[in-house]
Amino acid sequence: xxxxxxxxxxxxxxxxxxxxxxxxxxxxxxxxxxxxxxxxxxxxxxxxxxxxxxxxxxxxxxxxxxxxxxxxxxxxxxxxxxxxxxxxxxxxxxxxxxxxxxxxxxxxxxxxxxxxxxxxxxxxxxxxxxxxxxxxxxxxxxxxxxxxxxxxxxxxxxxxxxxxxxxxxxxxxxxxxxxxxxxxxxxxxxxxxxxxxxxxxxxxxxxxxxxxxxxxxxxxxx
Numbered sequence: 001x002x003x004x005x006x007x008x009x010x011x012x013x014x015x016x017x018x019x020x021x022x023x024x025x026x027x028x029x030x031x032x033x034x035x036x037x038x039x040x041x042x043x044x045x046x047x048x049x050x051x052x053x054x055x056x057x058x059x060x061x062x063x064x065x066x067x068x069x070x071x072x073x074x075x076x077x078x079x080x081x082x083x084x085x086x087x088x089x090x091x092x093x094x095x096x097x098x099x100x101x102x103x104x105x106x107x108x109x110x111x112x113x114x115x116x117x118x119x120x121x122x123x124x125x126x127x128x129x130x131x132x133x134x135x136x137x138x139x140x141x142x143x144x145x146x147x148x149x150x151x152x153x154x155x156x157x158x159x160x161x162x163x164x165x166x167x168x169x170x171x172x173x174x175x176x177x178x179x180x181x182x183x184x185x186x187x188x189x190x191x192x193x194x195x196x197x198x199x200x201x202x203x204x205x206x207x208x209x210x211x212x213x214x215x216x217x218x219x220x221x222x
Contacts, residue, residue: 004066005031006095007056009083011045014133015070018097018115019046022068025100031065062091069094069113069131073151076185077167081149084113084131094130111148129166141178153190165200 006028008015015033022028033045037052044050051059067087071080087094094113098104101118110116111130119137122128126140129148134140138152141160146152149167157175164170165184172190182188183200191206198204216222 003027004064004093005029006068007031007051007060007065008033008068008070009035009053009087010070011035011039011050012071014072016046018068018070019048021099021115021117022095022097026097028066028095028097032060034060034067057090062093065092066095067092067113068097068115070115073133073169076169076187077149077151080151081131081167084149123160147184156188 099118106126123142147166159178189205
């Protein structure tokens, strides 16, 4: 059975990138983009038509297309969650994409509207929920669970038996030791190291490296 074509919700960088991945690494055809009518500023984006979401039910109903919500992590993922729930309430089904170049050893699968980029290592018994973005090059250790509506940026290390609460954000190069639990809506900044459980809404950031007093051209042996 031929899969339904896809309309992507969003007209930002993630939406544009997602179309390329679906076109080059899946059987799905993207036929256009949609956003709420007040945000339609042009008839086309990245070579495909842009449709007002208020008109989508008539022009592209749920029995004809699936959706991909390809927006970022604004509002600690609450914006993407809200769009996903609106579309789900209207009866739409969603794309799930796992790159053919991801190394997936888990049989648990991923939820709907979840997008897993290339070079991710996903070990056995990992569970990944719905409406999750896993950008390129992460390690997700065995028996870990990523709850719904999370965003994991590139090159994070999530060790084994880690529980990541819903709507959390994990930044580039963050590291989480084994066996810890993040509450919902946590923000783990780029390069942060997490060594213990964190309650809901915790924000952790790495300390920025100090600026050397010399300029680069003043350094010796460099």
